[in-house]
Amino acid sequence: MTTSCRMDLYKFPFDTQRCTITLISFIYPIEELRLMSAYNASTVTENSRKMFQSMGEWELINVDISRVNLTIGVFVWDQLVYTVSMGRRPLLYVVNFLLPVLYFLLLDLASFFISERGGEKLSFKVTVLLAISVLLLILHDMLPSTDQHIPLIGIYCLGIFSFVALSLLETIFVSFLLRTGSRRARTATSPAVTPALTPGVTPEGLARVIDVIYFLSYLASVTIFLLLTTLNWFY
Numbered sequence: 001m002t003t004s005c006r007m008d009l010y011k012f013p014f015d016t017q018r019c020t021i022t023l024i025s026f027i028y029p030i031e032e033l034r035l036m037s038a039y040n041a042s043t044v045t046e047n048s049r050k051m052f053q054s055m056g057e058w059e060l061i062n063v064d065i066s067r068v069n070l071t072i073g074v075f076v077w078d079q080l081v082y083t084v085s086m087g088r089r090p091l092l093y094v095v096n097f098l099l100p101v102l103y104f105l106l107l108d109l110a111s112f113f114i115s116e117r118g119g120e121k122l123s124f125k126v127t128v129l130l131a132i133s134v135l136l137l138i139l140h141d142m143l144p145s146t147d148q149h150i151p152l153i154g155i156y157c158l159g160i161f162s163f164v165a166l167s168l169l170e171t172i173f174v175s176f177l178l179r180t181g182s183r184r185a186r187t188a189t190s191p192a193v194t195p196a197l198t199p200g201v202t203p204e205g206l207a208r209v210i211d212v213i214y215f216l217s218y219l220a221s222v223t224i225f226l227l228l229t230t231l232n233w234f235y
Helices: 040-049 091-113 117-142 152-186 203-234
Strands: 016-024 059-071 073-088
Touching: 040 059, 091 117, 091 152, 091 203, 117 152, 152 203
Parallel strands: none
Antiparallel strands: 016 073, 059 073
């Protein structure tokens, strides 16, 4: 017998799936036929683990057995329901996807200590953003199709991609301020072109203040995001 069940992939790859197999005879009502299992749930679970085949991705947790009645009008039928619980082995997805995305986020955090001069910081952040984009393409092939709500792994990747993209925009703005300050230091800039700054505030000083404030906000936001995502995954 071949059967199928709908999967809830919200917590993929740390998900547990429960599939039911219902046995019923519509020919004989409960007065003529009662269904029951020859073995209890623990024995069925133990025997099923010996024959369970899943290509190594799934692990059989248990098989629960229950009896329920189906009533339609004055007719009642006996039902025997097997609930199969399976847990996904997430190590492959953690090593090949989740950790690399997290490493790119840590590299983006570390890039705040790269000098703004020369454009190395900007090019480094662009490279990190492109690398995360490649991993998102891998996720598209890795994640099973589902018509349910967005899985947590999608929110995880989208959040990290957004953090890195905002970090890139902040770097572009800081680089603009530094170029403006360098240009003003070399030549006398027209007041109409000079950014409207308070007296005594230079573009370089403003760039450093923005960089420090953004880094602290970025670090706090990333920590909260990763903490909430982890709690949703495991609780």
